[in-house]
Amino acid sequence: MLADERSAPSDTAPLVELQGITVTFPGVKALDEVDFRLLPGEVHALLGENGAGKSTLIKALTGVHATDAGEIRLAGVPVSFHGPAQAQDAGISTVYQEVNLCTNLSVAENILLGREPRRFGAIDGRAMRARAAELLSRIGLHIDPGSALGSHPIAVQQLVAIARAVAVDARVLILDEPTSSLDAGEVAELFRIVRVLRDEGVAILFVSHFLDQVYEIADRLTVLRNGKVVGEYATAKVGRLELVRAMIGRDLTVLDEVERRSERRVPSEEPLLRAENLGRAGSIAPFDLELHPGEVVGVAGLLGSGRTELARLLFGADRADSGHVYFDGKILKLRGPRSAIAHGIAFTSEDRKAEGLVADLTVRDNLILAMQAARGWARQVPRRTADELVAKYVEALDIRPADADAVVGTLSGGNQQKVLLARWLVTRPKLLILDEPTRGIDVGAKAQIQKVVADLAAEGMAVVFISAELEEVVRVSDRVVVLRDRRKIAEVSGTEVTVDDVVALIAGEAEKVPS
């Protein structure tokens, strides 16, 4: 363990101290004798693969999970919370990955719900809006506190969540993957606010999968693996490679394997799918696109640039109002997901919880779903076939735990994504559309999924790969389609494509784009 000179002088007493914390779930030790310290006025990153215990640690700290052993001290005093409300009262606020606010209420209400200023027992709307405006301006956000939260983009909602978190005079602010749905400019804005709060002496616990961001914002970091602390580091003193190694506990062989695919295919064959002037008003402007078997086509663009919309049109989830799609040389009328699936097109949604998996079913049931749909309801998939398939894919994709009867909702994000992927692979699609398959999952699982994509393409499948991480898109794809403002603006291919090229294209003439 390294000492840190920048923000952790040895005489600073930790604000939060966890000692020997153990949390056990049926069959698993989610946290195993974890020690952790959070100092006032620092940004402390918590890193680790999915299932390493980051969420559990946060939940143990905020009283969502009970601890089986160990002690939590807040400013030196042992505490034990029974739920987030109590932790909040003690000055520990959490901003979750998914914005946990009510979009149907006003911004001011979302900030002050539960602590509204009252006059003669009635909520004082005027005072509430004034207080909210004050809190918003503290974090430099200038929006009308009376407006409905739902009328603002997700990024602003996230900042409102932070305003709510600091409204309680939080001494500890926990940010659980707050950046996963923000674009570069919005992240910068978030970080500006985080720095303001840090300078005010708030202790900030920051969980993120984006190493760039961790290096940008964190003063110190703690790495967890399999429920144990691997180490506590000063950010300035630890190299990326060392860090990633600490996180995944193995060398980066998997990552190396998907280093840029050297042999790029020249699409000589007939395209598998050809879209001509395909578009939908208000969704994406008409575009042309060719997808060849054995080719990975990346889709790059900022959040809201039309990435998902493009995928949904190709899958028939939204109906196009212009253009045609030719599939295998024949014109294809997509009347919805069912007909797309029937033609061998598969689509994994970016929102795997809401639009992908059935969280209450087991891994086996989820895997068989798409296959069953393809066979029709009358011909049940025999148990043995199912077991064989499940075993095969659990192994091929390294789904953990390797238990066909595990309920999907209990799996970590990365493993859920693998189950979703496996479900479509079972149906042997000709075209696989992956929308943000690596969002919110750890480095190791990311690399595995990228490798699977490469392997599938090598086997002759056409793959559309959508991701917010340009580096990933460029690395995985043979060809990159660039979108901006719901319009296809370019298509680049070849080994020489770099992230910078794509960024330049996205930025283009649009100076307003900050990234």
Next chain:
Amino acid sequence: MTAPPLVAPPREKTRVPLTSRVPSRFLPVIATFVVFVLTFGAGSIRYEGFATGQVVANLFIDNAFLIVVAVGMTFVILTGGIDLSVGSVVALSTMIAAATLRAGWPAWLVILAVLATGALLGLGMGVMVHRFGVQPFIATLAGMFLARGLCFVISVESVSIKDGTFRDIALASIELPGEVAITYGVVIALIVVAVAAYVLHLTRFGRTVYAVGGSESSATLMGLRTGRVKVGVYVISGFCSALGGLLFSFYMLSGYSLHAVGLELDAIAAVVVGGTLLAGGVGYVVGSVVGVLVLGTVQTLISFEGTLSSWWTKIVIGVLLLAFIALQRLIVRRQPVK
């Protein structure tokens, strides 16, 4: 989505265009009100004597109990739930009132007993929904059968109310200027509406009702007392149904097991026509009141017509419901696009 909105210069309060905020939140209520004005206007053009104060007053007199029941229903629907038991609870209330009065209980005790029964039934259903995670539809369906069944236990026959106090309240009328008379039922209903609006908009309980309807898990993570609210709305609905039942017994001066059959559907219709989202989180009590008035006006129109059968009321209400649900879909779908 680009950065500019984040760092937009502070807007002055006065410059926030009111019109841009009105549509999404108030549009359904305004639409309902417009429909009410149009139907009423159509009636007054077509029939002489329609556009009189007394016809308006009668709308309230005839529907006072429905207004009260719809207010309770609004609370439940705002949390994203549903209460199917209200019609049966109304019937049970008339039954208990009639039976206990016949047994010689004093009027105040009868009223107390009826209200307590309603609140207690609501509490039971609320606990089932919250503690045991039973679907609101199922929990209140059970409550509906239970209450209706209890009516028959008390008596299968209609029991008339002969108590002096009840008759006095029922038959008393309050003269308003312009030769318009209303009953005490109307006054009670309007008080209930005012109290409900106050609770929903100016108390933490009320705001939590909206928060639960918007996103229950978020509300819990925000540290709000969602459990209390989820149980509370059913207690309120049960209480309102019992109060509605009392108003109904003033109106009918009898208790009968088959009173108010299908009333729960009228109440739900009024709430939905009044612009409250069935998914919860959006809506106003005032909307529900206007919803009741729309239903009442349609009924009045059809009775003025004379030649039309009463089932035309149902057909018109059906069409209205469809139209309003379509309108809500449009509004909801428009919102996320920003």
